[in-house]
Amino acid sequence: MEVSGPEDDPFLSQLHQVQCPVCQQMMPAAHINSHLDRCLLLNPAGHAEPAAGPPGPGERPKGLSPPRTKRRRLSESSALKQPATPTAAESSEGEGEEGDDGGETESRESYDAPPTPSGARLIPDFPVARSSSPARKGSGKRPAAAAAVAGSASPRSWDEAEAPEEEEAVGDGDADAEGEDDPGHWEAAAAAAAPAFGASGAVRGHSRALAAEEIRQMLEGKPLADKMRPDTLQDYIGQSRAVGQETLLRSLLETNVIPSLILWGPPGCGKTTLAHIIANNSKKHSIRFVTLSATNAKTNDVRDVIKQAQNEKSFFKRKTILFIDEIHRFNKSQQVNAALLSRCRVIVLEKLPVEAMVTILMRAINSLGIHILDSSHPTDPLSHSSNSSSEPSVFIEDKAVDTLAYLSDGDARTGLNGLQLAVLARLSSRKMLCKKSGQACSPSRVLITENDVKEGLQKSHILYDRAGEEHYNCISALHKSMRGSDPSASLYWLARMLEGGEDPLYVARRLVRFASEDIGLADPSALPQAVAAYQGCHFIGMPECEVLLAQCVVYFARAPKSIEVYSAYNNVKACLRNHQGPLPPVPLHLRNAPTRLMKDLGYGKGYKYNPMYSEPVDQEYLPEELRGVDFFKQRRC
Ligand SMILES: Nc1ncnc2c1ncn2[C@@H]1O[C@H](COP(=O)(O)OP(=O)(O)OP(=O)(O)O)[C@@H](O)[C@H]1O
Numbered sequence: 001m002e003v004s005g006p007e008d009d010p011f012l013s014q015l016h017q018v019q020c021p022v023c024q025q026m027m028p029a030a031h032i033n034s035h036l037d038r039c040l041l042l043n044p045a046g047h048a049e050p051a052a053g054p055p056g057p058g059e060r061p062k063g064l065s066p067p068r069t070k071r072r073r074l075s076e077s078s079a080l081k082q083p084a085t086p087t088a089a090e091s092s093e094g095e096g097e098e099g100d101d102g103g104e105t106e107s108r109e110s111y112d113a114p115p116t117p118s119g120a121r122l123i124p125d126f127p128v129a130r131s132s133s134p135a136r137k138g139s140g141k142r143p144a145a146a147a148a149v150a151g152s153a154s155p156r157s158w159d160e161a162e163a164p165e166e167e168e169a170v171g172d173g174d175a176d177a178e179g180e181d182d183p184g185h186w187e188a189a190a191a192a193a194a195p196a197f198g199a200s201g202a203v204r205g206h207s208r209a210l211a212a213e214e215i216r217q218m219l220e221g222k223p224l225a226d227k228m229r230p231d232t233l234q235d236y237i238g239q240s241r242a243v244g245q246e247t248l249l250r251s252l253l254e255t256n257v258i259p260s261l262i263l264w265g266p267p268g269c270g271k272t273t274l275a276h277i278i279a280n281n282s283k284k285h286s287i288r289f290v291t292l293s294a295t296n297a298k299t300n301d302v303r304d305v306i307k308q309a310q311n312e313k314s315f316f317k318r319k320t321i322l323f324i325d326e327i328h329r330f331n332k333s334q335q336v337n338a339a340l341l342s343r344c345r346v347i348v349l350e351k352l353p354v355e356a357m358v359t360i361l362m363r364a365i366n367s368l369g370i371h372i373l374d375s376s377h378p379t380d381p382l383s384h385s386s387n388s389s390s391e392p393s394v395f396i397e398d399k400a401v402d403t404l405a406y407l408s409d410g411d412a413r414t415g416l417n418g419l420q421l422a423v424l425a426r427l428s429s430r431k432m433l434c435k436k437s438g439q440a441c442s443p444s445r446v447l448i449t450e451n452d453v454k455e456g457l458q459k460s461h462i463l464y465d466r467a468g469e470e471h472y473n474c475i476s477a478l479h480k481s482m483r484g485s486d487p488s489a490s491l492y493w494l495a496r497m498l499e500g501g502e503d504p505l506y507v508a509r510r511l512v513r514f515a516s517e518d519i520g521l522a523d524p525s526a527l528p529q530a531v532a533a534y535q536g537c538h539f540i541g542m543p544e545c546e547v548l549l550a551q552c553v554v555y556f557a558r559a560p561k562s563i564e565v566y567s568a569y570n571n572v573k574a575c576l577r578n579h580q581g582p583l584p585p586v587p588l589h590l591r592n593a594p595t596r597l598m599k600d601l602g603y604g605k606g607y608k609y610n611p612m613y614s615e616p617v618d619q620e621y622l623p624e625e626l627r628g629v630d631f632f633k634q635r636r637c
Helices: 028-043 062-081 088-093 101-113 165-172 185-191 212-219 246-255 271-282 299-316 338-343 356-369 399-407 412-436 450-462 469-482 487-499 504-522 525-541 545-560 564-578 597-600
Strands: 017-019 027-030 261-264 287-293 322-325 346-349 371-373 394-397 446-448
Touching: 165 356, 185 394, 212 356, 212 412, 246 271, 261 271, 271 322, 287 299, 299 322, 299 504, 356 399, 356 412, 371 399, 394 399, 399 412, 399 450, 412 446, 412 450, 469 487, 469 504, 469 545, 487 504, 504 525, 504 545, 504 564, 525 545
Parallel strands: 261 346, 287 322, 371 394, 394 446
Antiparallel strands: 017 027
């Protein structure tokens, strides 16, 4: 197809002529930019079409160098997105086309299938190391993972969602700072090691097996869950009820109409990821996407964003999407109240089923170039004597993947990070061993077993998010177990928090509160117990202080309970809050009268000093209008 240009216009052709650096055609200078836009689209790889005639010396104007840079970038990023050698699996699935979501439907449907009978293998047909040759099998069950996202092709794009104009730079390797925590580093490492990840982190097949050391380097730095976060709906696994083909949200997303949404669901099921996908999508349509997290944002931050959004709308007709993560962390006055709920569409995401978890894990395993060891053909890959560098060097037992998927309990973050820790631990210990023994360890084979995975999972739980959902869920479970007088469950939740790295002083502070809220005067020594436990933790720290907390927790679980004081105090608070008009004055007889003037005004007049009376004193202590109110008995006043 030819690029038409203004060169056909006899009048324009008389104006100053320049040469297109892509297709080499001559044209009036005034039209070079619009021509380049079309020309680059038609020649994204920057291959120059045969020019009508060779350019004369000095004919290429200097001012055209920027479009040249753009052309180079485009070709570089498209090169990144192409697997060097498509595997049989990929070519059989026809996943090469951008924006093709055919594979997605396919993978989603498999989650809606009835649960796999127990004992059945859950792993879809991914590359599996068979007895002698590590073959790759193509299969329709593989998630549609190879589709590349134009422009937004980097895990870091989430943080940069506000800057659509930087899209192009994302694909430009120069822009990435070096460093382990820098997603660009990951991307570069992945690209250098093998075409495992596309620029978007999307899965690619490997043209060669990765060495253990390469995999280790790829896994260092950011959590694997972050690195694997999908950019497109094609890579978004499961949740077909919320975003499946026939759903309202899907059609809204496709037409780029985004209503106010609340994404609701258990941890690690893909809420933030879905927002991330919406962000990527909106960037393509020049919609601003601003993110805040309720864990650190203030109401003023939200107001600022809204103000800015209004300006953008009125001055530039540009829409803004504000994404607030962890919205339930807003304090009471900021919180999602009924009014907000009634203006939002609530999208409920479900806990990911085991099958979806397997697919997510397999996507990561495949991306890392790790090979599945088929337990139905048990061979010891470590004893294999071949030194061929084309053979895979890191294996994982298929049952290890199943176990990981099962134990992650629908939380993809836990699963992916557990996998990362298992592989890293195994590879690092191998490296240490090699160092100690002074032996050359390459090429060698490493097997990740079910036990490694269990340990990895334990470690990933230990790194549980102390500021996140788990923190609040566990402390709530501890509180309720003690209230329910279950010492065993109380100890369980305590240990789960402490082993997970929770701050012991945080737990101790909650115990101080519990002592008064739930035990109160039923056992007045509970409060000093809690305060002592707090101080003890402060003195000796973890791990010694764990037993102090355990003692206190069991004491509290066994203690008699009383919420009498707590409830009565709440009644008083409610009374004050509900009071209409100015609060009643303090009765004169109860007022102190340190000065003569106050005495003259009647302060303290008629007050009966109780110790002077041997009999009970008949005296009013509440304001006149509350006379007779008993906050221990009644809620309202
Ligand atoms: N449906 C999904 N498809 C593919 N990957 C997923 C999906 N859900 C989660 N993941 C993976 O798990 C990681 C964590 O998911 P995400 O941050 O979206 O969880 P979340 O629901 O927001 O959890 P939380 O409530 O704890 O913040 C993602 O970075 C991604 O790698």
